[in-house]
Amino acid sequence: MERRVRVRFAPSPTGPLHIGGVRTALYNYLFARQHGGDLVFRIEDTDSNRFVPGAEDYIIESFRWLGIKFDEGVSFGGEYGPYRQSERRDIYKKYVKVLLDSGKAYMAFDTPEELDAKRAEIENFQYDASTRMSMRNSLSMPEAEVAALLESGHQYVVRFKVEPGEKVVVNDLIRGVVTIDSSILDDKVLYKSADELPTYHLANIVDDHLMEISHVIRGEEWLPSAPLHVLLYRAFGWEETMPRFAHLSLLLKPEGNGKLSKRDGDRLGFPVFPLEWHDPKSGAVSSGFRESDYLPEAVINFLALLGWNPGDDSELMSMDELIAKFDLSKCSKAGARFDYKKMIWFNHEYIIRKPDADIARIFMPVVESHGISTTLEYLEKIVSLMKGRVNFVHELWDACSFYFVAPVEYDEKTAKKRWKEDSAKKMEELACLLESLDDFSIENQDKAVHEWIESKGYGMGEIMNAFRLALVGEGKGPQMFDISGLIGKEETLSRLRRAISVLG
RNA sequence: GGCGCUUUCGUCUAGUGGCUAGGACACAUGCCUCUCACGCAUGGAACACGGGUUCGAUUCCCGUAGGCGCUACCA
Numbered sequence: 001m002e003r004r005v006r007v008r009f010a011p012s013p014t015g016p017l018h019i020g021g022v023r024t025a026l027y028n029y030l031f032a033r034q035h036g037g038d039l040v041f042r043i044e045d046t047d048s049n050r051f052v053p054g055a056e057d058y059i060i061e062s063f064r065w066l067g068i069k070f071d072e073g074v075s076f077g078g079e080y081g082p083y084r085q086s087e088r089r090d091i092y093k094k095y096v097k098v099l100l101d102s103g104k105a106y107m108a109f110d111t112p113e114e115l116d117a118k119r120a121e122i123e124n125f126q127y128d129a130s131t132r133m134s135m136r137n138s139l140s141m142p143e144a145e146v147a148a149l150l151e152s153g154h155q156y157v158v159r160f161k162v163e164p165g166e167k168v169v170v171n172d173l174i175r176g177v178v179t180i181d182s183s184i185l186d187d188k189v190l191y192k193s194a195d196e197l198p199t200y201h202l203a204n205i206v207d208d209h210l211m212e213i214s215h216v217i218r219g220e221e222w223l224p225s226a227p228l229h230v231l232l233y234r235a236f237g238w239e240e241t242m243p244r245f246a247h248l249s250l251l252l253k254p255e256g257n258g259k260l261s262k263r264d265g266d267r268l269g270f271p272v273f274p275l276e277w278h279d280p281k282s283g284a285v286s287s288g289f290r291e292s293d294y295l296p297e298a299v300i301n302f303l304a305l306l307g308w309n310p311g312d313d314s315e316l317m318s319m320d321e322l323i324a325k326f327d328l329s330k331c332s333k334a335g336a337r338f339d340y341k342k343m344i345w346f347n348h349e350y351i352i353r354k355p356d357a358d359i360a361r362i363f364m365p366v367v368e369s370h371g372i373s374t375t376l377e378y379l380e381k382i383v384s385l386m387k388g389r390v391n392f393v394h395e396l397w398d399a400c401s402f403y404f405v406a407p408v409e410y411d412e413k414t415a416k417k418r419w420k421e422d423s424a425k426k427m428e429e430l431a432c433l434l435e436s437l438d439d440f441s442i443e444n445q446d447k448a449v450h451e452w453i454e455s456k457g458y459g460m461g462e463i464m465n466a467f468r469l470a471l472v473g474e475g476k477g478p479q480m481f482d483i484s485g486l487i488g489k490e491e492t493l494s495r496l497r498r499a500i501s502v503l504g
Numbered sequence: 505g506g507c508g509c510u511u512u513c514g515u516c517u518a519g520u521g522g523c524u525a526g527g528a529c530a531c532a533u534g535c536c537u538c539u540c541a542c543g544c545a546u547g548g549a550a551c552a553c554g555g556g557u558u559c560g561a562u563u564c565c566c567g568u569a570g571g572c573g574c575u576a577c578c579a
Binding site: 010011012014044046047049050108110111112115123124126155156157159175178179180181184185186188189191192193194195199200201204219220221222223224225227247249250252254255257258259302305306307309311312313315332333334335336337338339341342343344345346348352386388389390399414418459460461462463464465466467468469472474475476477478479480 | 505506507508509510511514515516517518526527528529530537538539540541542543571572573574575576577578579
């Protein structure tokens with residue numbers, strides 16, 4: 001019988017959400033949607049020392065911006081709560097006891113200092129079947145001594161008793177069968193009496209079981225501990241409903257060795273976090289995709305293709321298309337370098353595809369920040385002419401500021417090349433001609449000027465280039481009448497006459 | 505060090521026991537053109553290495569090398 005698909009994204013609230021985490025969440029989302037299942041948002045805050053205030057809200061806001069929607073979990077409600085692990089202490093305690101009672105786990109009283117000493121003393125020390133009897137735990141010590149320690153309030157941890165010499169098989173949806181020998185596993189700490197919280201491994205298994213998670217889609221860094229998780233499901237007798245695993249490859253630096261880090265972004269000029277992050281402790285600010293002017297659709301599309309492909313040549317895909325095409329078995333096994341130049345290209349493509357009115361709305365604050373007040377209608381016309389030329393909306397300002405501000409000086413090189421001896425005379429003629437036009441529409445200007453150029457035998461290039469220099473101040477921009485037509489007759493003539501007087 | 509995962513153009517990747525090894529980004533050149541862009545066209549560019557298996561391996565197997573991850577009372 002087919003189980004309902006239920007997947008989860010379970011970050012630790014220790015800081016801003018890394019872009020690799022965003023991709024993991026995206027794949028979970030696509031998978032859930034495609035199968036008509038649920039996506040659960042769980043907070044794994046079992047390490048009280050690493051808790052960072054604000055991180056949880058940051059993560060939620062990030063997904064809201066990106067358009068990744070959760071069906072249940074922290075802040076979303078649901079029947080399987082609480083979804084914050086720090087609020088599930090009693091549940092974990094109960095399951096720790098189950099393991100203890102069945103002899104699958106034991107209590108260990110070794111202090112961190114004692115363990116450090118052991119590691120210093122013995123090279124590659126591992127707490128496992130070969131060493132546990134020489135340590136201080138409920139297996140090696142007399143019952144009375146253990147009871148006395150507990151009685152006197154000694155802190156302890158609960159360790160999983162791994163039986164050596166067993167081949168543990170993990171059947172991964174992306175990597176196939178992965179087998180490891182249980183002898184190399186150590187007796188992992190499952191629970192700490194000090195803060196009455198479990199560690200990741202125990203909490204993870206208990207929650208996934210209780211929340212009826214059907215598929216665990218997570219990063220490759222978890223692959224080495226997957227066998228331990230299988231053993232835990234077995235110890236609890238939950239093997240029948242154990243979720244299917246899929247371990248995703250990691251995101252690597254654009255160049256050089258290692259996995260993608262914040263430093264790479266700083267160095268090469270791209271964000272690695274969805275939103276800007278203000279570190280509450282250091283006060284440091286890290287840039288985000290949102291504040292850096294990336295469109296969320298572009299980020300999603302780019303990320304989806306980093307480590308997965310639809311099997312055909314499609315590249316530009318909406319969220320719905322991604323949902324329809326996503327396939328875990330088509331995820332690549334090797335790590336993917338973060339190709340930020342391609343991400344910029346995606347942004348360019350999404351700007352082109354987005355309606356002019358939407359881009360105009362995003363552009364408005366940029367224009368206003370330069371002290372300009374204008375209308376959305378005017379911006380929309382400019383955007384339709386200019387948006388194909390930029391990678392980011394804010395770049396529109398540099399590309400088209402002449403629509404709002406008259407040139408104060410004229411680019412020297414362009415002036416030398418485009419403003420000839422007789423340019424002033426010809427521009428004066430042009431100014432007179434334009435002044436005489438009652439209909440200043442783009443079409444009418446185009447018609448009148450062409451007729452004039454033809455009748456005088458002038459060159460198209462010499463006229464238009466000088467005209468451009470006068471209105472723009474340099475040699476760039478769209479078709480000339482798309483400029484003069486929009487800035488209007490009065491402004492056009494004023495710029496023309498100023499150029500004539502300044503350039504001579 | 506140990507264990508695991510992994511390896512196709514610079515990058516993201518498709519693909520097959522026999523193909524001119526495909527696409528995209530980036531790069532170069534050309535075209536378009538009133539400029540700058542956009543766009544379009546064209547081009548260079550890859551099966552890590554060594555052994556097998558096979559009539560034939562980029563593809564299957566083994567090894568080597570490189571890369572990545574894990575090896576906490578972190579996740």
